[in-house]
Every structure is written in structure tokens, then in C-alpha cells.
Amino acid sequence: xxxxxxxxAVVMLGVMTxxxxxxxxxxxxxxxxxxSRVLTDSLTVSRWGENLTLTNYRDVFExxxxxxxxxxxxxxxxxxxxxxxxxxxxxxxxxxxxTFRGRRLFLFFVLVMVIVPFEAIAVPLFYLVSxxxxxxxxxxxxxxxxxxxxxxxxxxxxxxxxxxxLEEAAWMxxxxxxxxxxxxxxxxxxxxxxxxxxxxxxxxWGAYLWPLLVTTxxxxxxxxxxxATFYTLPPLQWGDILAFGVLMTLPVIxxxxxxxxxxxxxxxxxxxxx
Amino acid sequence: xxxGRVELIAVSKAFGARSVVKQVTLQxxxxxxxxxxxxxxCGKSTLLRMVAGLEQPTNGEIRFxxxxxxxxxxxxxxxxxxxxxxxxxxxxxxxxxFEFPLRMRRVDSRxxxxxxxxxxxxxxxxxxxxxxPRALSGGQxxxxxxxxxxxxxxxxxxxxxxLSNLDAQLRVALRAEIRQIQRRLGVTTLYVTHDQVEAMTxxxxxxxxxxxxxxxxxxPQDVYSKPANAFVASFIGSFGIAFYAAEWKPExxxxxxxxxxxxxxxxxxxxxxxxxxxxxGDALCIATSTGPTTFLAPIEHIELLGSERVLYVRLPFxxxxxxxxxxxxxxxxxxxxxxxxxxTTAAIGQQLPLEVVPDRLLFFDxxxxxxxxG
Ligand SMILES: Nc1ncnc2c1ncn2[C@@H]1O[C@H](COP(=O)(O)OP(=O)(O)OP(=O)(O)O)[C@@H](O)[C@H]1O
Ligand SMILES: [Mg+2]
Numbered sequence: 001x002x003x004x005x006x007x008x009a010v011v012m013l014g015v016m017t018x019x020x021x022x023x024x025x026x027x028x029x030x031x032x033x034x035x036s037r038v039l040t041d042s043l044t045v046s047r048w049g050e051n052l053t054l055t056n057y058r059d060v061f062e063x064x065x066x067x068x069x070x071x072x073x074x075x076x077x078x079x080x081x082x083x084x085x086x087x088x089x090x091x092x093x094x095x096x097x098x099t100f101r102g103r104r105l106f107l108f109f110v111l112v113m114v115i116v117p118f119e120a121i122a123v124p125l126f127y128l129v130s131x132x133x134x135x136x137x138x139x140x141x142x143x144x145x146x147x148x149x150x151x152x153x154x155x156x157x158x159x160x161x162x163x164x165x166l167e168e169a170a171w172m173x174x175x176x177x178x179x180x181x182x183x184x185x186x187x188x189x190x191x192x193x194x195x196x197x198x199x200x201x202x203x204x205w206g207a208y209l210w211p212l213l214v215t216t217x218x219x220x221x222x223x224x225x226x227x228a229t230f231y232t233l234p235p236l237q238w239g240d241i242l243a244f245g246v247l248m249t250l251p252v253i254x255x256x257x258x259x260x261x262x263x264x265x266x267x268x269x270x271x272x273x274x
Numbered sequence: 275x276x277x278g279r280v281e282l283i284a285v286s287k288a289f290g291a292r293s294v295v296k297q298v299t300l301q302x303x304x305x306x307x308x309x310x311x312x313x314x315x316c317g318k319s320t321l322l323r324m325v326a327g328l329e330q331p332t333n334g335e336i337r338f339x340x341x342x343x344x345x346x347x348x349x350x351x352x353x354x355x356x357x358x359x360x361x362x363x364x365x366x367x368x369x370x371x372f373e374f375p376l377r378m379r380r381v382d383s384r385x386x387x388x389x390x391x392x393x394x395x396x397x398x399x400x401x402x403x404x405x406x407p408r409a410l411s412g413g414q415x416x417x418x419x420x421x422x423x424x425x426x427x428x429x430x431x432x433x434x435x436x437l438s439n440l441d442a443q444l445r446v447a448l449r450a451e452i453r454q455i456q457r458r459l460g461v462t463t464l465y466v467t468h469d470q471v472e473a474m475t476x477x478x479x480x481x482x483x484x485x486x487x488x489x490x491x492x493x494p495q496d497v498y499s500k501p502a503n504a505f506v507a508s509f510i511g512s513f514g515i516a517f518y519a520a521e522w523k524p525e526x527x528x529x530x531x532x533x534x535x536x537x538x539x540x541x542x543x544x545x546x547x548x549x550x551x552x553x554x555g556d557a558l559c560i561a562t563s564t565g566p567t568t569f570l571a572p573i574e575h576i577e578l579l580g581s582e583r584v585l586y587v588r589l590p591f592x593x594x595x596x597x598x599x600x601x602x603x604x605x606x607x608x609x610x611x612x613x614x615x616x617x618t619t620a621a622i623g624q625q626l627p628l629e630v631v632p633d634r635l636l637f638f639d640x641x642x643x644x645x646x647x648g
Pocket of ligand 1: 319
């Protein structure tokens, strides 16, 4: 009974994993095949091993300034993530701990903004930045995404769960508010910051619409726009597109592995009663 | 650093419309261990937090050594507090937990090391100084919390139910330890508990609170033997108390308690005719012979406490119709526990011949206020 249940679960999970994994595997394998073979052979496992090549990767670097796009993506996503963690965590902390006029209203708007998709406000936002002539810069790519309603709410709910006594103890021990934040809250929040960083990175690494609206040339454009040019730039070479995809996905995986260590290391409540 | 005299003068606290502490006036002398005791929700923690500076009183005055501290934030009051959940910094080792308050006060590293070493030794924590709180047992965590509070040598030490998360055995052991340390350091201590046994055994004086109002302050023995009102009488004491309606009978010169006539002190005598008598187990003794003053009471419940056996009896007297007649501590509502040697043979349902010890009886008016017996 139990074993057959377990078996069923394993099979189901296996099927689901394959479903998600196959496109990734095909991407990796296809990126190593000559363009002529990609469409015909990349789904045929038996032919995966035949004369693989790195030419697609070479082509990617030759056809576009991959380094530049990559740098842009890193600067923009990194900027959003780092500044965003700082801003959003502080906002969440204030919401969770301070009493001030308009706190509830603020919280309400945060919740509303979690639901509103970016696409809904992209155009008005575009008018806004155009009106002040703000285009083609890292700033305009970063700033609109720094404050993130989801992350504010995410931090808010975490801070709510930290026992107030911990901060009161630090307060009585002589720590200032900022000291309490740095010495007591932040160390406890490490895993939450790691999660927040990954989420923020993922939200923003694939951003396409906004960069397309506010940038005109390769100088500030990030990777997703570059990969899109491969679809429009003849000749349509699938191998190149897949190679580009690999190059674009790899950093996300690396970042995830780097931060993953922190997820596990959760010490939030262990100083409290058993 | 001051002497550590703490005065609360007509302190009140309301959260919104809800009044939680009402006009409490209370003083702790330097070096004294003052216990705040009362049922859950009576405002003990709130009172303590006001002394700490974590809450501001709505009204009233709080003074340390004669100086008002209401304008001072917690860190400038030189008070330290042990929280009910300990609130240890989970990411710091025991040593770092001890050092944190010293660092905040810019104590130099040599003195820091010395103080940490001596507090760790006093609390038997030297071996676990490099551990994080999660690696410690409940009792050790509790001691770390005390150490962190004591290490900066506060002039006032506050403890909010510091033992309530521990098992009974550890609680008794740590109770003695806390008392010893407090005596040794001579630091004024306000100690909150809802456990009357803890209050009785630990304190120089005990302050009993109920619904935010101070009921009585005094030495444990006085609070026990001369309770200010029926609530205090029911709250303090381990083996239950029952209250009965009784009648002063001038014609026989005695108090009519059910079928029994009891001689009572003069001060009670002159009062109104009808009054309330509080009977604890120690106001009863098992009668060896029957007479006009003896009566029979059925045993309803028996508790074995190792060296002694407590017999809970229901007295055949008319119960006073008030809410104080509920079980406090152990026992069944309306019964009274009589302590006997563990060898005593007794069975539930058995009728026990009893006699009252008149000068151990407690007298109250029908509002529950004690009639002073001088
Ligand atoms: N910040 C607050 N806001 C509103 N009400 C509060 C607040 N703090 C305490 N109270 C209320 O005040 C009353 C007294 O609380 P307090 O914590 O002082 O009780 P206590 O005697 O310590 O009880 P316990 O033994 O359960 O700890 C409670 O009814 C509680 O709900
Ligand atoms: Mg409390």
C-alpha cells in the first residue's frame, strides 16, 4: 500500500521533472549541433552524440556584442537586486515594527501593487520617463524596479514573525534602532535576504518589455532583447539561439547555487524557548 | 550607579480604552526581591515593562532612587530584564550574548573578558561559552538570559516569568539558584510570576495583583496569614481555601459556622452579625474524640506528595456565594486540603472527624474585605 503509493508519487514526480527538464536538455544539446541539424535531430536522443560543435557559441559572440549585453544585464539586475533588498527590507521592517500615520494605507497599497502586473503600468510609466526625457541609461532601467511590492510584503511578513522581545532586549542592552537592525535583525534575516535576492534576480533577469521601451541601442540593452534580435535577424539560426539561451541561463543557475547554502541555514527561532 | 530603590506612584496604563494597570503604588527597597504575582492577564508584565521603559505609563510616576525615569529610554535606566522567552540572540554564541550589552556600553575588551568570565563561572556556563543558544538545554538558556542581564551590573533587575518554560524539577532548582545569586549581588529585583509557590518561596516581599489593581504587599508569611481580602486568601496558599457564610451569635458568644460554634477573636466579634469565614487546611485538625465542636467531613480527593498526603475534604458548612470559592492551585472547588503524614490511612468517601482551630480562621465581610483580627 505505502510502497505502491510511494512508487506512484515517484513516477509522477519523475514525469513532471522530465517535462520541465527536456526543454533545458534540448537547449543544451541543440546549442552544440550545427544549425542544419538542430530542428531535425535535437529531439532524437540517439543522435545527440553525433559531431557536436562549439561554432554556435562562436557565432553568438561574433554576431552580437554578447559581453556588452551580459554586462548590461548584470548591472541592471544586480543594481535592482542590491538596492532593492536594502529598500524593500527597510520598508518591510518599518511596516512590521513602527506605528506611524498611514501605515495601514501603505500596507494596503503594497498588497494592491503585488497584484497589478508590470505590463499594466508599463505604458504610463513610459510616458512618465519620456516626459522628463529619461531614456537610455542604467538608471531608468533600474529605478522603476527597485521598490517591489512583493518583496516588501515578503520582508514584512518575515519581520512580523521575529519576536519583539529580541529587539526589546537589544534596546535595553543599549543598542540604537539602526544598531538593532544591523546586529540583531539582519543576521537573523540572512536566509530571507538570500531568498529575496534570488527572487529579485529571477524577476528581473528576463525583463524584456521595459528595456525595449526605454533603450534604443546596444549600449544599455540587456540579454533578453539581444536574444530577440536573433529571431528577427536573418538568417534564422536555431543553433545560435539555443547557444545564446545557454549563455543566458547559466549565470542564473550559478547565482542560485551560490545562495542556496543560505536557505538551509535558518536560525531564526532557535534562541527562544525550546 | 544608584542604590536601586524603585518607586511606582499611582501608575496606570491603558491600551486604548482598556485599563490594564490601575493606580498602582509600590516600592522596592535597595537590594530587595519583590515578587509581583497575580493571575494571567492581570497586568504584571505591563507593570514590569513600564519599569523597564518599554512602555510608558498613561498616568503616574516611576522613580529610581528618588529621580523620575519617565523621560529616560530603557538603555539609560540601568535596568536589565530577563524575558519569558529569554530572547537570546540566536545567531550569537553565549559569549557574544554576554558581550553584546557590554559592547553597547563601550566597556573595554579586558574588562569585558573579565566580566564575562566571572558571570559564566557564577552561572556554571563556562563550558558552553562558545555554543549558540540552540545547542543549550532549557535550563542553560535560562541561565544565559540571566547572565546577559546581570553582566552589565544593572541597578535594577527585572524578571518576567523566567522559569515558566521549564519543567517542574528544574524550576525548583533554578528558583533556589536565582535567590542565591540575587542575594549575593544585592541587586533590587522585580520578579513577575503567576505561580504563588514561586512568589512565596522567592520573595522578600510579595505584591499581589488582580485585574491591574494592587491587592496587597507584604512579606510572604503576612500575605499568607493576614490576607487583605478573599481574593488574596484564595490566590496564596497551596492546598485550597473555602469560604463559608457564618453568623455571629451574641447569645452563645461564638460564631455559628454550620453546626459548629467557634470561638473567635474580639475584633471580629464586635462586627456585623453575618460574615465570611475563610478556612484553609491548617485551620483544621483531625479530631481524636467527638464532642460539640467536632464535625464530619467527607474526603473527596487525595494527593500524595511523597512525605505527606493531602486530604481534600468538603466541610458541611454553608458556602459563601462568591467567585472566590473556586479551586486555586490544586484541589477541587469548595474543598480544603489537610496535610497529613504519608502513613495516614484514608480513603475517598471516608468521613473525617474534624475540629476548627479558631485562631487560624480568616474573617471577611461580604464584600470580601478582611476583618482585621488585630
Ligand atoms: N500592547 C498591548 N496592546 C493592547 N493590549 C495589551 C498590550 N499589552 C498587554 N495588553 C493587555 O493587557 C492585559 C495585561 O497584560 P499583561 O501581559 O501585563 O498580563 P500578565 O499579567 O503579564 O499576564 P500573563 O501572566 O499571561 O503574562 C492583557 O489583557 C493584555 O491583553
Ligand atoms: Mg506576562
